Amino acid sequence: MSRVSVDAERCTGHGRCYTLAPDVFDADEVGHSIVRVDEVSGELEEHARLGEQNCPEQAITLSGGTRG
Amino acid sequence: MTETEGYVDQSVVGLEEPQPMYKALRESAPVFRAPRGAVVLTRLADIEMALKRTDVFSSNMDAVDLGNVRPLIPLQVDPPEHAKYRRVLDPLFTPREMAAREPAVTALVNEMIDGFADRGECDFHAEFAVPLPCTVFLQLLGLPLEDLAKFITWKDGVVRPEGVRAPGEHAKAAAPAAHHIYEYFEWAIDDHIANPREDVLSALIEADVEGQPLSRDELLDISFLFLIAGLDTVTDSLDCFFVYLARHPDQRRLLVEHPDILPSAVEEMLRWETPVPGVARVAVQDVEVGGCPISKGERISPLLGAANTDPAEFDHPDIVDFARNPNRHRAFGGGPHRCLGSHLARLELRVALREFHRRIPDYEIRPGVKLKYTTGLRSVEALPLTFPVATP
Numbered sequence: 001m002s003r004v005s006v007d008a009e010r011c012t013g014h015g016r017c018y019t020l021a022p023d024v025f026d027a028d029e030v031g032h033s034i035v036r037v038d039e040v041s042g043e044l045e046e047h048a049r050l051g052e053q054n055c056p057e058q059a060i061t062l063s064g065g066t067r068g
Numbered sequence: 069m070t071e072t073e074g075y076v077d078q079s080v081v082g083l084e085e086p087q088p089m090y091k092a093l094r095e096s097a098p099v100f101r102a103p104r105g106a107v108v109l110t111r112l113a114d115i116e117m118a119l120k121r122t123d124v125f126s127s128n129m130d131a132v133d134l135g136n137v138r139p140l141i142p143l144q145v146d147p148p149e150h151a152k153y154r155r156v157l158d159p160l161f162t163p164r165e166m167a168a169r170e171p172a173v174t175a176l177v178n179e180m181i182d183g184f185a186d187r188g189e190c191d192f193h194a195e196f197a198v199p200l201p202c203t204v205f206l207q208l209l210g211l212p213l214e215d216l217a218k219f220i221t222w223k224d225g226v227v228r229p230e231g232v233r234a235p236g237e238h239a240k241a242a243a244p245a246a247h248h249i250y251e252y253f254e255w256a257i258d259d260h261i262a263n264p265r266e267d268v269l270s271a272l273i274e275a276d277v278e279g280q281p282l283s284r285d286e287l288l289d290i291s292f293l294f295l296i297a298g299l300d301t302v303t304d305s306l307d308c309f310f311v312y313l314a315r316h317p318d319q320r321r322l323l324v325e326h327p328d329i330l331p332s333a334v335e336e337m338l339r340w341e342t343p344v345p346g347v348a349r350v351a352v353q354d355v356e357v358g359g360c361p362i363s364k365g366e367r368i369s370p371l372l373g374a375a376n377t378d379p380a381e382f383d384h385p386d387i388v389d390f391a392r393n394p395n396r397h398r399a400f401g402g403g404p405h406r407c408l409g410s411h412l413a414r415l416e417l418r419v420a421l422r423e424f425h426r427r428i429p430d431y432e433i434r435p436g437v438k439l440k441y442t443t444g445l446r447s448v449e450a451l452p453l454t455f456p457v458a459t460p
Contacts, residue, residue, distance in 0.1 A: 012406040015163045016396075019331070030155060031162035031411070053394035056402050 001041045002062040004048045006033045010059035017051030017060060024048045033059070077102060078345050082441030086345060087386065090374035099360040104234070106348075106367040107360065110374035112381050112398070114357050118349055118370045119403035122146045125349035125368060127405055132348040132367075134226050135242030137250075140293040141286055147404050154408070156275045156282070157290070160268050163411045169208070173415060176203055177423045185427060185458070189434070192310055192451040193303070196420075201302035204416060205294070210267030211256055222249050223299045228442060246292070253291040257284065268294075298409045302416050304343035304447040309421065312337060312388075314433045314453065322390055324429040327422055333390040334417050339397035340388050342373035343446045347401055372398050431455035 004024060006017075013032045018025035024047050026036045033051075040048045045062070052060040074092030076083055083089065093100055093110040100108045109115050118125045129136075129144050139145055142153040159165070180200060184190035202219050206212070225245025232241045256269060264270045272290060275282055282290070313320040323333060346369045351362045362368065375398045377385040382392075400407035407413070433439070434452040441448055 012402065012404060013158060013162075014400065014402075014406060015411060019163060027162060027164060029162075030158035031164075032158075050393070054396055056396045056398055056400075056406075058396075 001039060001064065002045050002048065003064050004035050004038050004040055004052075005061050005063070006035055007059045007061070008032065010057045011055075012057055014056050016054045016056065020054055021047035021051040025051050075100060075102065075108070077104060078446075079444050080104075082443045082446065083345075084439060084441050086342075086373055086446075087340075087377050090371060090377050093371075094374055094378060099358040101360070102369070106369040107357070107362050108346075109357065109368060109370045110378075111358065112375040112378035115370040115372065115375040115398065116402060117357070118368060119347075119398075119401055119405070122150075122404055124351065124353060124355050126352045127347075127349055128352075130365070130367075131350040133239035134296060135229075135239050135244075135246035136289070136292055137246070138285060138289050140296075141289040142408070143293055143297070143405060150404055152277055153286075153290070154404070156272070156277055157408055160271055161408055161411055163414075166411045166415045169204075169412075170415060170419060172207060173204060173419045174423060176200065176207075177420050178427075181424060181427050188457045189452065189454045192453045193307055193448055194450065196424075197303045197306035197310070197447070197451070200306065200420060201299050201416060204302075204412070205298055208267065208412075209256070209269045209291070209294070210260065210265050211269075215252075218248075218252070219295065219299070221245070222252070223295060226296050227300045228444065249292055249295060250288055253288050254284075256291070257287050294409075297407075298412070300445050300447070301344055301407075301409075302413050304445045305338065305341070305413065305417055306420060307447045307451055308341035308343045309337045309417065310424075310451060310453070311433070311439060311448065312341060314431055316388075317430075319388065319390065320425070320429075323421060324425045327425070329390050330418050330422055331414075332392070332395075334414060334421065335395050335397060336388060336390050336392050338399035338417075339376045339382075339392070339395060341446070342376050342397075342399050344399070345373040345446060346371040347405075372401065427458070428455050 011032045015031055017033050018027050024037050024040060024044055026034050028034050037044060048062055052062050074089055074096060076089050090110055098111040102108050109118055126146050127143055128146060129139050142150050180196050184195055198220060202216055222245045226242045229241035232238050260269045260273055272282060272287055322329060349368050351364055351366050354364050355362050379385050400410040431453045434454050437452050439448045
């Protein structure tokens with residue numbers, strides 16, 4: 001189980017996370033990322049990690065989880 | 069090896085394969101004062117810092133001069149004022165807004181392919197890569213499609229004006245085209261005020277910016293930037309991608325056989341080709357980057373293409389892998405000035421690749437042709453392709 005968060009100060013709307021993992025991330029009205037599900041495990045956690053690793057601004061954090 | 073070896077100024081010479089130059093610079097002189105002035109950054113960490121630290125490296129009018137008389141909005145406005153424009157502009161260019169345009173873009177792409185599919189050959193640059201983004205732009209802003217030729221002339225007149233031998237001459241050479249652009253949009257704004265419709269220009273005229281409408285000058289400065297930022301860059305991307313695919317038939321076959329890989333392939337080709345190889349900033353205070361002192365007022369050139377091939381971020385950066393993950397490329401820049409039109413560009417590129425390869429899966433560059441890359445932004449002057457004609 002991991003906790004997903006998006007740093008709104010860092011996000012500039014590349015849209016990579018909600019394009020790659022629409023089940024975890026969503027867009028607000030300006031296209032910046034918002035978290036749809038903040039506690040993730042299993043497949044959702046994998047998807048969340050996809051978003052985290054592909055964010056050019058490193059605005060996404062997954063915390064408290066174990067890799068794998 | 070001296071520090072200048074390996075460096076080729078892309079504002080002077082167009083490069084077919086800039087990646088080895090990026091590598092040489094990154095390894096021998098990652099912060100490099102080019103003979104002609106700008107300080108060139110090639111390490112991803114430095115580039116990222118320069119893009120984020122708008123308090124140190126400004127994107128204002130001193131960073132690049134394109135013949136415009138006021139700052140282009142939002143590119144040449146820095147935070148915090150910058151944010152008020154992005155709040156109005158960003159909602160018009162979100163992935164969701166762009167998705168609504170997919171059917172129209174698909175129809176347009178097919179119309180353009182219809183123009184040469186039976187001929188067995190085309191100049192991909194002139195018949196596809198140039199008119200596609202220009203026509204999409206006219207549709208988006210609600211401008212008459214018969215103005216296409218004028219737009220292409222003006223865009224070229226600002227982006228790559230004739231007779232420029234040194235960067236200092238660019239602004240003067242671009243000024244006449246810039247004048248036409250301002251004049252045209254004066255008319256277009258009047259026309260949209262008189263006849264409001266469902267398009268981006270009407271949306272901007274009606275926009276509310278902290279309780280105020282955008283002024284006439286602000287509308288002009290946004291429109292001017294749209295024209296020079298949104299047209300050439302997609303042309304460059306299409307040219308770069310199709311040259312790559314023409315020369316790598318195995319990679320092309322992947323797209324033909326597995327179109328679901330397209331979104332990821334677009335990101336990887338953006339990374340590898342980086343059609344907009346660098347951006348421009350100006351130091352607004354004395355600063356040191358990687359041991360190199362940079363004085364207030366000096367221009368810097370963060371090379372996005374070098375960031376995108378930096379092994380500090382990318383495993384095997386020289387391998388083009390359409391399934392690359394993660395792929396945190398910076399082809400659209402980053403920080404507050406992240407390319408506003410990135411989602412429109414992605415849509416145009418994805419649809420173009422999908423439809424073209426559906427209809428023309430096999431093609432090659434006409435044998436014997438030597439491609440000539442343009443300076444600055446990476447397009448080719450002509451891209452003659454030949455292909456078998458499909459029998460219906």
